[in-house]
Structures are given as C-alpha cells and as structure tokens.
Amino acid sequence: MSVVALPRRTVAALRVVRAAMLCWTIAACGGGGIDSAGGITTPPAIQVGTVTVSLPSTPLEVGATTSASAEVRSTAGAVLGGRTITWSSSAQGVATVSDAGVITGVGVGTATISATSEGKTGTATVTVIQPPVASVVVSIPQTSRGTIKKCGNERQTVAPSRVSQSPPGESRHRKGATARVEDRHPRGHVKPDVADPRSVHS
Structure with missing residues (x-):
C-alpha cells in the first residue's frame, strides 16, 4: 500500500x-x-443575572409550613440549574426558612424571605396570621325555676324573681282575674272569708 x-x-x-x-x-x-x-x-462560566422567589399567595398560619421556590436566570434570561441557593428570613420571630426553602409560621406579622445565588438576591413577603377559631362553647348556669312551698294543705308556687303572699281571705285582681288565697286547716276545712277592706286592685 x-x-x-x-x-x-x-x-x-x-x-x-x-x-x-x-x-x-x-x-x-x-x-x-x-x-x-x-x-x-475553557469557556467562561455563565453568570447569574436574576433570582426570583415564589411563595403561595394565601397567608401562612402560625405553626403551619409552606415551601418557597427560587428561579435562577442568566444575564441573557436563560434558566440556570444546579446553582447553590442560600435562604434567609428578615424576621425570625414571624417566620423561619430552612436551607431547602421550607417556611414555618412562628408569630403574627410579615417577613421578607430572601434567596441568594452567586451574589444575586431575590425576595418575597410572607404574611403569618393566627389560625381561625374552630368552635365556640357557651356555658349557661342553671337558674332556679321557682319552688313549691307546702303549709298544711296549702300549696303555693313562689317565683324566683318576686315573692307575693297574701293573708287569708285577701283577693288580688290582675288583668280582670281574681285570685284568692284560702287558708285551709289540716283537716281540709276552709276557713270562712273575712271581709277585708285592704283588697288590692291593680
């Protein structure tokens, strides 16, 4: 060859x-x-241009958690993956954020959540509120419904707010009706009425 x-x-x-x-x-x-x-x-490394942080739009309740996400783009607008992101919170007493972007509500208020990658930082605001009231229990103390007194064969009902007793034979007129209080002896005999000029009319 x-x-x-x-x-x-x-x-x-x-x-x-x-x-x-x-x-x-x-x-x-x-x-x-x-x-x-x-x-x-070796080609130069593509630099980070912007970092955008996204959070749920609904408020976060105290004790609850939610996840934040960060999008890293180049100066040309291309999405960059595999970049290191550092998370931080402006108010630890309101909300904390983990290295993975998990936010936990601590107290009522607002906090700024920041994500930083290669010198570029993006932020978003989270609002923390108290959990809504699940139920309300009202306790009402038991009130007296009146007592029944027995004297011999006589029975009287006494209201808790006012007590009214009339001597034997006395009449009380209310709203066109007449109520009489009779004095009965233990054997059941009714004592004759005695005219009393002190009859009350109302």
Missing part, C-alpha cells in the same frame, strides 16, 4: 479548516476557543 504525500500547502489548509470547525463547535456549545498554541480554552 502506497502513501500519497500531500503538498505542504494542502496540509496547512486542512489544519485551518479543522481549527475553524472546532472553534465553531465549541462556540455553539457555550464558548471557549483555541489559543495561539493550538490548545482549547
């Missing part, structure tokens, strides 16, 4: 074409290039 030797100009031209194709491939993959010695240079 014979080997054909190429002219030097042809070899040089092929090297230029190869280098150009290599530069184009590297540029398409994110930068870098070939230095003066023919070596491949």
